[in-house]
Amino acid sequence: MNTCLLEMGLEEVPAQMIQPAAEQLRQCALQFCKNHQLGEVQVRSFSTPRRLALVLENLPDQQPNRTKELKGPPLVIAQTPEGEWTKAAEGFARKHGIDLDAAEIRKIGGKAYLFVSRNVAGQSTGSLLKDNAPNWLQQLSFPKNMRWGSYRTRLIRPVRWLVFLWNGTVLPLSVENVQSSRETRGHRFLCETPVALNHAKEYEAALEQAHVVADPDKRKQRILDQIRELEGVQGFRVETEVELLDEVTNLVEWPTALVGEFDERFLELPPEALVTSMAVHQRYFPVYDARQSNLLLNRFVTVRNGDERSLTTVQQGNERVLRARLSDAQFFFNEDRKHAPEYFLAKGGQAVFFQGRGSQQDRGFRIQQLTERIAEQLDFSPEQRQQASRIAELCKFDLQTQMVYEFPELQGVMGGHYARLLEEPEVVCRGIREHYLPGYAGDALPQNLQTVPVALADRLDQLAVAFSLGMIPSGSADPFALRRAAQGVMQLLLGLQLELCSQDLVAAAVEVLTKQQNPDLETVKLHQQLAGFLLQRQRWQLREQGLAHDVVEAVLKGEQTQPLWQLRMAQYLESVQSQPSFKLQVEAVLRAVNLSQKNPLPPEFAVNPERFAHKAEHALHVVVAALPDHITSPESFMETLAQLEVPITRFFTEILVMDENPETRHNRLGLCQWISAWSLQHLDLRELVFPGE
Template structure:
């Protein structure tokens, strides 16, 4: 068994590309080896700002030999009077075998000539020489560049290649115009701490040799070390570090030999909102802020940086960092004081100069639309009094901070600064909080808005965006979603579910679409009907995904509550978002506790037969459609009586637990109707008797449909 090392040495790579490249290699290299019948014992991937590497352990010396069967011409064409024809001779020559090795075998299309031959496995070294260049040049990403006079593209110039099969250099060359980069055993250590070349004697020694040259090539170990250094440095100044996962990931890919540097800033800057200081540090400087204590927003006047330089120069590095952050925080202080010198409302006219979308006008116009949609939601939820006034005020001010100097400098502070400036300007706390909350959730793991005001304004903002952008025909396709419409639809559903808001989304879509048509008829790319259909399908797909992935509901149960090509279920899901959630969760719970299995057969059998009748799925009163005069068996009378009890129990209520208990109670009666000593033939020759029996089954089916389409449920 052999060990293979590939290291691609470069100028400093973009931090995000390191992770992207390693992820691509993780999926492609094992598959590439498997496609060539090579199965290693283990594959390790390494990455730093100056190198990407893969270490492949336990490779066989060569491919295994393979037996191959090749089908040739028909026997009649290959042999004539028992002698081989030109077709047989030519086939044998092409396959590199003697004519005597040919076999005749029967197939569905007659007798054919076959040959079995052994394909000798190639040496692993030869295969790797073919595969490795494609591993490198096949990497994909943003901002690739060319250098020298060639066409080779990579995020940064490639400066060296290491390719070792055990202790032997595997000859590989990447040509780039008139220049080439040939493989060797010579790597490079840390640019500052070990500027001399590094010789790697054996592939297995790669990690230890680079460690000795002050390069920690293992990304996971490097990140763990950085986290420990940050936490220890924060404790050293009596605080707790703010470790943003995205920043930690970025910093990990910017250093090869991390060392912590503690810096400080003037305590007077602590008068700024902590979000401003943290954003200044993280976004612009890649500094880690320090809190007084965990779960607090009170900062200490310190920060931590991770240096890739000489630890002996930490003091000089800290002084340089401190000069930079002092200037940045001075700018932030100026912006903050200038912004809050005037009321938040005074920024609204400036929103007219900010374009939301070319055909949809300014952000100021969007603010007016958000207010209209928020009114529709408030009407639907019957919100009155101060809550309604707060919703309107928050909708009016929710985008005002976009044109402040602070948000102009740090767009990620939108909403956050709006909240601060609203409070300074004397706005009610509910309004200020809603300005911040209406952006939530900002990302996959962010909180949902906690207040009713924030929830309504957040839904209104997103609903306006969805209808308007869809109305322009700009519907997300594949991975393209520049307006984050999938996230917007997910947020609307999640906010309603988390806050138990009884939203009729179908009605809201109707109303917002009507408003859009009145205002933007000249730029509409879809008819009202098509726009409604596209949005309906889009929301249903989001609901389906949220139920399956976030709520972990089985796919067939999701199908059962949303219906498959069943308009009644589709409309019901959008009319009552809470109901579709509750039915899915309830179905999953009764599957898990076994209750579903006790009613599944009864309901499913009844539903299949009822489909052959004409009873409307909305009919629930057995006395209106079933005529006892057509009963011939006592089982029919018992079934009718049980349906009457079911009808009286439910009384139009959507109590799904009571419904399932009632269906379980009726199951033995239905079983007797089908298979007991007094069973009936449902499809009786007499059409009146037949329809009466189908109506009995139809009423049962209709009650089951209050919960779900049992026909979509897979028997477990």
């Protein structure tokens, strides 16, 4: 069996782009092996900041021989009525080098076609790789592809070298002016000369000798091992957050972990400010007391891209950089503490939220008004309403602080700290921080109930403002994260089991915005667009929970707009959908619904019991007249549905609804319309698909 190596050397690629690119390359190779029937080929991916590489092992000498079926012209064109081959058939045979005597006649869609089979010899794997590998590199997609110099190739960074080996033989490959060879590159500073590879199998070991750990998983494990060793020696605990560890792994080729320190006075800063300065801005790992898990120490772990030489110098350099950043943070923190929240709220009056929709201060007023309305819908006590209103009033004040201006990641976090220093109630301090939750699908939800109306109001106002300005997401473009905001609304309503109607929330958001900013807004259109957008997110949310498409459509196309009710109804529908009795109940109701839809009456039409001539009409009217206007649970809806089955079936069995007498006909259709309106008020049973249909 054979081994192939493909390596593309580049200038340093941004860390977050390396693994997606490496996976793209691996998928190209896997698809290539599948398409060409090369068997169980092992495809290994390697990547560092300066290279993307593949090693394909267990490659056969050539792909297997195969039979290829060729579809020719229709038989009416390929043969004359006398059975002679036409020029069309002869041209087909000549083009593919086959004998028409071996042709077969097959029918496709009732039409006869000419078919022939041709034996195709397998190509050598090396030649297939030579022809296909250039496409793999050309198909690489980065978030920011660029052109370099006068070349047409678009990549994230310039290509510096190429290695393309079939066992020990160099295969030809070029990217602009760079030609493939057997020479790779080691560490930029620890191995200054090119590394010649005699065989593709040598790749990983040869780079190890050249101070490059090419396998990202092994590189990550080496970093973890070094950190654990430092923990054992130093007696502290290092927080190795997954995303940071992955980023650091893709920043180095030869990792060496070391410990640094900073002045203890900086521990007066909020822990989040310290962690952000270290982890987000400097890619350092925060260090905690081993006995008190949440107690930050004035130390950090960083990973250099090099060996253990001059570690003291490297340590001092990193300490100097962090000291400058923490000094700035401490200055901003102290300056912010000189002012009350009202000072920053007033500053928000000079900060535009959206052009044409007021300032951040205006937005704060809207959030507060909307919060009070939602709190009322949630039946908050007077104390809870007051707390929710205070959270809403202060939830955005920290956006104008110097600390958040320098560290945007700390919005909400710093507001909570500043409020706590000013002795605001703890529920308010936590609410300022938690109203940003959830930040993404699957994120935590606010713990305090008083925070919930603020979190909803924040997102609803953002959506209403954006939609009023025509900033509606289209395709994959969503620069203002409106889908995430709408998704957050649904996560709050469903995750916290809030019995709130999305239509009511939208109406409140539109009304508050209109009154403050523009009484001339097209409120009806805005309401429809925003409600439809939330409905799409609700559809996505229900499908994500594994609910069937037909069930989701049934509940969403009803007139009920409470997401929690829709979720519970959808779950209940799935549990009873396979029951024969439920299918009979639905079919009975649908007879009335379908007949009503085909023969509509004015909405105000009233059934007149005095015109009933049959007992079946009276029996159905008794049940229909008792239909509850408000269904509190899916179970009660199903109970009512079951009560309708027998009288509806009897009604259609014993009576001709479409009577010749218009008054009689309309009266009977009125019963059907009554049933239809009640049914559609809750869900659209027409969308349901039963097993076997």
